[in-house]
Amino acid sequence: MRRGRFTGYWLMLPAGLWLALFFVIPFYSLLATSLFDPEGSVLTGYDVDYHFANFVDALQQFWEPLVRSLWYAAVATAICLVLGYVLAYAIALKAGKWRTLLLVLVIAPFFTSFLVRTLSWKLILADDGFVVDTLQFLQLLGDDGRLLATPVAVIAGLVYNFLPFMVLPLYASLEKIDGRLIEAAGDLYASPTRGFLKVTLPLSKPGVVAGTLLTFIPAAGDYINAALLGSPNQRMVGNVIQNLFTSTGDYAAAGALSVILMAIIVAMVMVYIRTAGTEELV
Amino acid sequence: MSLAADGAAHRASDRLQGEGRSLRLTALTKEFATFTAVRSLDLEIPAGTFFALLGPSGCGKTTTLRMVAGLDTPTSGTIHLGADEITYEKPYRRPVNTVFQNYALFPHLDIHENVAFGLRRRKVKDVDKQVQEMLALVELEAQARKKPPQMSGGQQQRVALARALINRPEVLLLDEPLGALDLKLRRGMQIELKRIQTEVGLTFVHVTHDQEEAMTMADTIAVMNSGVIEQMGSPAELYENPRTTFVANFLGQSNLIAGAVSSTDGDVVRVDMHGTQVSILADRAHVRSGDGWVGIRPEKVLVEPLGEPLDAPGNHLTGGVITDVSFVGVSTQYLVMMPWGQELMSFEQNTGRRPVLATGTKVDVSWRPEFAFLLPASQDVNAGVVEES
Amino acid sequence: MNGLQRAGRWIGEHLVLAAGLLVLVYMFVPIAVVMLMSFNDNSESRNVYAFRDFTWSNWANPCKPDGMCEAVVRSIEIGLLATLVATLLGSLAAFALVRHDFIGRSVANTVIFLPMASPEIVMGSSLLALFVAGGFGGQLGFVTIFIAHVMFCLSFVIVTVKARLSGLDQNLEQAAMDLYASEWTTFWRITFPLVFPGVAAAALLSFSLSFDDFIITNLNAGQTVTFPMFVWGVAQRGIPMQVNVVGTVMFLISLFLVVGNMLVTRKRAAV
Numbered sequence: 020m021r022r023g024r025f026t027g028y029w030l031m032l033p034a035g036l037w038l039a040l041f042f043v044i045p046f047y048s049l050l051a052t053s054l055f056d057p058e059g060s061v062l063t064g065y066d067v068d069y070h071f072a073n074f075v076d077a078l079q080q081f082w083e084p085l086v087r088s089l090w091y092a093a094v095a096t097a098i099c100l101v102l103g104y105v106l107a108y109a110i111a112l113k114a115g116k117w118r119t120l121l122l123v124l125v126i127a128p129f130f131t132s133f134l135v136r137t138l139s140w141k142l143i144l145a146d147d148g149f150v151v152d153t154l155q156f157l158q159l160l161g162d163d164g165r166l167l168a169t170p171v172a173v174i175a176g177l178v179y180n181f182l183p184f185m186v187l188p189l190y191a192s193l194e195k196i197d198g199r200l201i202e203a204a205g206d207l208y209a210s211p212t213r214g215f216l217k218v219t220l221p222l223s224k225p226g227v228v229a230g231t232l233l234t235f236i237p238a239a240g241d242y243i244n245a246a247l248l249g250s251p252n253q254r255m256v257g258n259v260i261q262n263l264f265t266s267t268g269d270y271a272a273a274g275a276l277s278v279i280l281m282a283i284i285v286a287m288v289m290v291y292i293r294t295a296g297t298e299e300l301v
Numbered sequence: 302m303s304l305a306a307d308g309a310a311h312r313a314s315d316r317l318q319g320e321g322r323s324l325r326l327t328a329l330t331k332e333f334a335t336f337t338a339v340r341s342l343d344l345e346i347p348a349g350t351f352f353a354l355l356g357p358s359g360c361g362k363t364t365t366l367r368m369v370a371g372l373d374t375p376t377s378g379t380i381h382l383g384a385d386e387i388t389y390e391k392p393y394r395r396p397v398n399t400v401f402q403n404y405a406l407f408p409h410l411d412i413h414e415n416v417a418f419g420l421r422r423r424k425v426k427d428v429d430k431q432v433q434e435m436l437a438l439v440e441l442e443a444q445a446r447k448k449p450p451q452m453s454g455g456q457q458q459r460v461a462l463a464r465a466l467i468n469r470p471e472v473l474l475l476d477e478p479l480g481a482l483d484l485k486l487r488r489g490m491q492i493e494l495k496r497i498q499t500e501v502g503l504t505f506v507h508v509t510h511d512q513e514e515a516m517t518m519a520d521t522i523a524v525m526n527s528g529v530i531e532q533m534g535s536p537a538e539l540y541e542n543p544r545t546t547f548v549a550n551f552l553g554q555s556n557l558i559a560g561a562v563s564s565t566d567g568d569v570v571r572v573d574m575h576g577t578q579v580s581i582l583a584d585r586a587h588v589r590s591g592d593g594w595v596g597i598r599p600e601k602v603l604v605e606p607l608g609e610p611l612d613a614p615g616n617h618l619t620g621g622v623i624t625d626v627s628f629v630g631v632s633t634q635y636l637v638m639m640p641w642g643q644e645l646m647s648f649e650q651n652t653g654r655r656p657v658l659a660t661g662t663k664v665d666v667s668w669r670p671e672f673a674f675l676l677p678a679s680q681d682v683n684a685g686v687v688e689e690s
Numbered sequence: 691m692n693g694l695q696r697a698g699r700w701i702g703e704h705l706v707l708a709a710g711l712l713v714l715v716y717m718f719v720p721i722a723v724v725m726l727m728s729f730n731d732n733s734e735s736r737n738v739y740a741f742r743d744f745t746w747s748n749w750a751n752p753c754k755p756d757g758m759c760e761a762v763v764r765s766i767e768i769g770l771l772a773t774l775v776a777t778l779l780g781s782l783a784a785f786a787l788v789r790h791d792f793i794g795r796s797v798a799n800t801v802i803f804l805p806m807a808s809p810e811i812v813m814g815s816s817l818l819a820l821f822v823a824g825g826f827g828g829q830l831g832f833v834t835i836f837i838a839h840v841m842f843c844l845s846f847v848i849v850t851v852k853a854r855l856s857g858l859d860q861n862l863e864q865a866a867m868d869l870y871a872s873e874w875t876t877f878w879r880i881t882f883p884l885v886f887p888g889v890a891a892a893a894l895l896s897f898s899l900s901f902d903d904f905i906i907t908n909l910n911a912g913q914t915v916t917f918p919m920f921v922w923g924v925a926q927r928g929i930p931m932q933v934n935v936v937g938t939v940m941f942l943i944s945l946f947l948v949v950g951n952m953l954v955t956r957k958r959a960a961v
Contacts (some may be wrong), residue, residue, distance in 0.1 A: 371870055
């Protein structure tokens with residue numbers, strides 16, 4: 020069925036061209052933008068004058084939201100890993116015939132507007148809402164304590180929004196595990212806990228690696244949760260880039276910040292994959 | 302069943318009149334990037350025969366089959382059906398159909414539509430009626446509206462067979478069609494396949510690695526090894542008179558004992574085998590001078606406790622000791638250590654003539670000269686030994 | 691074994707499942723709130739986002755908020771168009787990647803993963819940088835949104851169709867050819883029906899990604915307003931409850947489609 024030497028090229032060409040033009044080349048544009056002379060504007064035009072100082076300026080000015088983004092994303096990813104692992108494990112190994120249905124339910128919220136769902140968190144975590152009242156009653160939160168406009172709300176929103184990205188790869192790798200391996204571990208005198216730590220967990224590592232990456236990366240770049248559930252004190256790097264592009268019109272700084280974010284993420288991912296030692300990602 | 306008798310009669314007359322066309326492979330070769338799967342293969346399969354290509358996995362039998370089906374293109378050589386060359390014909394333009402190893406039933410079509418597929422493509426009339434008849438032949442008429450995944454392995458196998466047979470191909474190719482079935486089902490299906498082949502009278506080319514399956518079903522077997530045919534003939538011919546150590550070991554089991562030809566007179570070759578003279582019929586001696594392997598099938602080897610009379614004249618060996626006894630119901634299998642340090646296998650029917658011999662019993666060993674064969678010493682004594690069973 | 695131990699054991703066996711279900715419930719809480727709020731009467735005050743009175747009026751007059759239905763229609767238009775193009779191009783590419791060998795195949799296999807592994811804000815700003823550099827900075831709108839959406843949907847389509855296609859037994863196509871079906875007939879009778887659930891899933895995913903996207907869209911939209919952008923806009927000044935009606939409808943439709951696709955796939959029981 021591999022007739023025609025050039026069929027492969029023809030089939031690949033349209034999608035390849037689209038991705039090259041609108042995904043690969045834009046990275047060069049972004050790089051160029053980051054080296055713009057900051058004196059220019061959309062109206063007067065920009066000059067690429069290899070203004071590397073843009074990077075230094077951006078870092079000096081915005082290191083705080085940048086670090087905060089990575090920190091929030093890391094915390095959210097860790098929480099997602101715990102919640103997602105429990106859910107994926109339950110679906111893959113304990114759900115029996117309900118497996119497919121539960122899987123559909125995991126994906127279902129994903130199909131409802133991201134923004135609308137995030138707004139409903141705003142309601143749930145509202146100052147006079149049920150959650151805050153309960154926490155105040157339990158003395159976990161002071162009488163004038165609140166959840167909205169705190170890091171807790173932003174991280175909770177990130178966890179909520181990116182949980183499916185964690186569950187699906189975890190499920191995919193847990194589902195592949197031969198149940199007899201876990202039984203064999205039990206047969207060989209491993210307690211359920213040891214069996215899990217020595218057999219199940221290592222075998223699900225590809226899912227853990229893929230899931231953490233698929234959660235961390237979009238979470239680090241997200242700004243919707245910070246904008247809707249947080250306050251200016253929880254501003255993330257996404258908010259800054261967005262503002263620089265659309266409100267301030269400072270393309271050079273925005274470009275530089277985007278490049279910095281991408282570079283940090285790429286570096287972190289590479290270190291992570293190197294230490295986790297997995298080639299297969301998804 | 303009268304259909305069977307009619308079919309057989311039909312088939313005999315077909316062959317007399319030469320209506321069917323024979324399949325002929327000439328110097329057929331298939332090279333892949335790193336190895337040669339099939340090496341200049343010459344083969345003629347007469348119309349109406351049940352032909353088996355037997356060999357271990359990787360011997361090139363499936364590649365040969367796929368070239369006949371048109372699913373692989375030969376590197377060189379030709380394939381003829383009667384006088385027509387079909388070497389490069391598209392698979393859908395040759396009167397050849399295949400029963401695939403994993404059946405390859407279309408999962409989205411029901412059984413009826415699976416079987417009807419070929420007829421519909423050829424715009425044949427009366428498809429439904431033919432399909433019903435074919436499903437009756439394989440005894441699946443009640444399952445016509447089921448989907449393949451809902452059926453058992455044996456049923457799927459019959460659907461795959463029906464789907465190919467309904468097209469009345471000149472040659473039906475079967476690629477390990479029973480490989481996925483359990484042993485009991487396999488034996489039943491072997492008889493079934495043989496019955497159907499007799500009824501329809503088509504040429505069946507059957508690829509398998511199971512020597513018992515090949516012997517049960519085929520009129521003619523070609524034993525393949527590393528891309529070439531080692532030997533071809535009827536099951537009895539191959540079994541009784543193997544020409545290579547590979548055939549001797551792969552088709553059943555053999556004792557192969559080193560020896561040297563001492564003399565040849567007329568129709569008997571005499572071999573010195575560790576000091577004992579044994580005779581071998583000339584037409585079973587595939588070497589006439591120098592060293593060779595004396596071969597004897599285990600069930601032809603007779604053992605008797607020391608001093609008791611042996612049934613067979615000639616080829617009498619003494620000094621054996623039984624080292625292992627396996628009682629397997631219908632027979633008892635002995636291993637006998639000979640003075641030269643080789644263990645010989647002997648299979649004895651449990652006729653109850655005498656009790657089973659115990660390990661450590663000193664025995665004499667013998668066989669009738671007409672059952673022995675002689676193979677060239679240059680061949681590997683372990684070629685074709687089946688490891689697992 | 692006494693009753694207490696037995697109870698302990700039962701809990702141990704079902705604890706994971708129970709915890710998993712709790713996580714699932716957590717995932718549905720906001721959806722339930724969206725559904726509830728779609729019946730909320732907040733005509734008294736649009737600034738307090740809390741449930742006051744039950745009303746049907748949001749469902750009866752979904753288009754009451756200015757510009758919302760226009761935004762929904764625009765999102766649907768962009769979604770359908772982007773889905774059509776992304777599904778078509780992505781499926782072709784998936785065939786190329788699974789069935790054909792060509793120079794650069796492994797590079798292509800890597801590149802298609804990158805859009806899924808890049809932060810949206812970076813992809814969006816890159817694309818904006820390209821449009822500005824190309825002199826289209828003043829013409830941002832429908833077309834640029836469409837281009838962006840096809841771009842990020844393509845990867846998801848390719849990966850989904852590829853998975854389906856590589857699970858397809860090539861023996862089936864060979865069997866069809868053996869049974870007198872030409873290449874063309876084989877494709878339409880065997881390959882396409884068997885790959886279709888994958889293509890359908892890819893299209894569904896594309897549409898929802900496109901309909902839902904905010905970050906990339908917002909950067910490349912110019913003055914054009916899609917539904918997520920409308921929500922973003924009103925989020926600052928008091929949200930009309932009709933937004934929740936749209937959210938509920940979206941959820942129900944997608945649930946219906948996902949379950950439908952699942953049932954069809956199961957019924958076909960394709961191996």
